[in-house]
Amino acid sequence: MSCYEEVAVTVPSSSFNAAADKSLLAKIISTPPFAVDRKAVKWAWRGIASQLNSSLGTNFSFRSCRDRAGLLLRKYAVRKRRNEATSGTSEVLTDDDDVLEQLMRLEDIAIIRVQTQKAATASKTQELETMGQRLMQAAEKRVAMRIDITEGYKSSKPKRHRLSTLLDKEQEKAAARRNLEAQKVQRHREEL
Template identity: 55%
Template sequence: MAFSADTGSDASSLDSLFEEDEDSVGGEPLLLAQESPESQRAGSEAAASDMGAGGIETIPGQAGSSPARTRSRFNTKSDKALLAEVLSTPPYETERGAVKGVWASITERVNQSLQTNFSTRACRDRTGLLLRQYEAQKKANESASGTSEVHTSMDDVLERILLLRDAASGQK
């Protein structure tokens, strides 16, 4: 459709295009990316049936792929277990080729102890994220004056892991 300088006829044809495509619920038009209340209820019921106990979610398999698998989400309990395993078997002190195996063993122990299904990459990435967040918080606390900081046992573990990582990177 070509637009001309006469906007009156083109504007009315555009309006008619949008009117034909509009869905409405109770007289109110649906906006783009808005679902009808019926589909929202069906989606929330399906999501509730997919979620198991402890933050484990069942993901249906794709066509031509493996059957349904479970996905676990990190929470405070899993973070503490992960950091404890990283502290007991520091992956930063191993040789370059063996790091993947160390992370795999850490992941296996975390998954066995918590009955979760984390991937090796998820554990490695989560540890990196927790360390970056701790470093940022530590820097903010040092630059702020007169504020009292709350110190937790998780902060102690993160600090020890940071020291191990920094010592290992200093040796390489």
């Protein structure tokens, strides 16, 4: 090995234990990543991981912190359902159950907030699409009335054409007018 080769420094990985779990849950409660916008979630977890690493002297990645928190929440949800299913027995509570319950509530609130925002956005989009369709229909009616007037039709209800069809017809008429004008110019040149 020459002196110019770089050696990749390996950082020993840390494993979670009860103290690390408790500290992780405390960091998550202090800065809940569930309330953060979707684009900033990664940075929220990086902040949690760096706080955890600095306080415990460990080397957890943000992914391992996120995955561990998800695992703890899933385990708690399963244990909670199991305790609710077995009525008549006393619940076995751990020290972290209160914190996990708070995290589940925060996550549920964040999910509901995101769903209401999506519903509001969807309804706003639907409203805009409906308004656009109404404007398009009104334009089609105006163009159809103009065509009926120019062609001399007298009907109680003008026939509505698709706007693309009407535009095609107008382009064809414009091309025909240009051809007639070109023919007139050609005849005029021949006469001179």
